[in-house]
Amino acid sequence: MLISARVHxxxxxxVELAVRSSQSSPVTVRDITDxxxxxxxxxxxxxxxxxxxxxxxxxxxxxxxxxxxxEPSSITLLDIAEAVGCSQDSACSVEGKATATDERLQEVWDxxxxxxxxxxAAVTLADMVQRSVDADASMFYI
Numbered sequence: 416m417l418i419s420a421r422v423h424x425x426x427x428x429x430v431e432l433a434v435r436s437s438q439s440s441p442v443t444v445r446d447i448t449d450x451x452x453x454x455x456x457x458x459x460x461x462x463x464x465x466x467x468x469x470x471x472x473x474x475x476x477x478x479x480x481x482x483x484x485x486e487p488s489s490i491t492l493l494d495i496a497e498a499v500g501c502s503q504d505s506a507c508s509v510e511g512k513a514t515a516t517d518e519r520l521q522e523v524w525d526x527x528x529x530x531x532x533x534x535x536a537a538v539t540l541a542d543m544v545q546r547s548v549d550a551d552a553s554m555f556y557i
Contacts, residue, residue, distance in 0.1 A: 418496070424453045425461045425499045426492060430543045432471065432483040441480030461499060468498045487544055493535035 428447050435442050444462070448455045462481055465471040472484040 419500070421457075421461060421499050422496045424451075424458060425465060426495050426543070427451045427453060428458060428461060428481075429465065429470065429483065429490065429495060429540055430547060432481060433487040433540050433544045434547055436483050436487075440478065441474045441482050443480040446480070464499050470498075483540075487540035490540040491536050492538045492540075492543070493532055495540075496535055 428451075431447050431450065432442055444455055444458055447453055447458060462471055462473070466473055466481075470483065470485045470490060472482045474480055474482065
């Protein structure tokens with residue numbers, strides 16, 4: 416499974432929303448783009464998809480933005496990847512006449528995709544929040 420920019424940016428946005436969920440004000444698109452360098456229009460499309468999944472709430476108005484509307488521990492990286500368009504069948508597949516070598520390679524692609532799915536399924540948004548907090552805290556001790 417290859418991780419697309421869309422999946423990466425969706426994950427960044429959700430981690431940012433989760434980290435900042437204790438704040439009273441919503442997180443703006445600009446906050447996320449400034450911090451992570453995600454292209455604004457692309458991020459808006461991603462946030463719409465995440466809102467449709469029920470994980471993100473949008474708040475309108477001059478003080479508006481986005482908030483996480485689900486528990487971070489209930490969302491895995493695999494959930495995010497699948498929600499924004501990374502299908503279960505995203506491993507390479509052999510088309511046409513396949514040689515024995517093609518078939519062996521296909522087995523490896525399938526194993527790699529399954530291993531990726533297992534890793535992503537094991538990591539929740541809450542885990543990523545903790546990793547982010549730990550990384551930020553370690554910067555003060557250097």
